[in-house]
Amino acid sequence: MHRANAAPRCSAKSKRSGKPCRDPAVRGWAVCRMHGAGGSAKPGYAHPNWKHGGRSGETVELRKLVNAPGRESRNVVDSME
Structure with missing residues (x-):
């Protein structure tokens, strides 16, 4: 039981109380x-x-690649007018 109590603890904290979670962290x-x-x-x-x-x-x-030529042609036509 000593090894279970010595396990690293979760680093998450409660939004409400600000206290850290006391559960053991998952390995890794x-x-x-x-x-x-x-x-x-x-x-x-x-x-x-x-x-x-x-x-x-x-x-x-x-x-975007498929629509680019159509956009460019519209820009050319608009600049010619």
């Missing part, structure tokens, strides 16, 4: 399981909230 993390240790979701299609990808970074960049 500075916080406990309740405060986000190992809890990040995978990006992109594997993320649980993934809908369709229409606003993903890759799609937005591709849309």
Whole structure:
């Protein structure tokens, strides 16, 4: 039981009281399981909230590349008038 009590503690603090969390930190993390240790979701299609990808970074960049020539041609036409 001594080893369990000697474990490093979570570094998170309460917003309300300002006191630190007293739970043991997960091995390799500075916080406990309740405060986000190992809890990040995978990006992109594997993320649980993934809908369709229409606003993903890759799609937005591709849309910019596809629309750039049309924008440039409109600017040229507008400058000629």
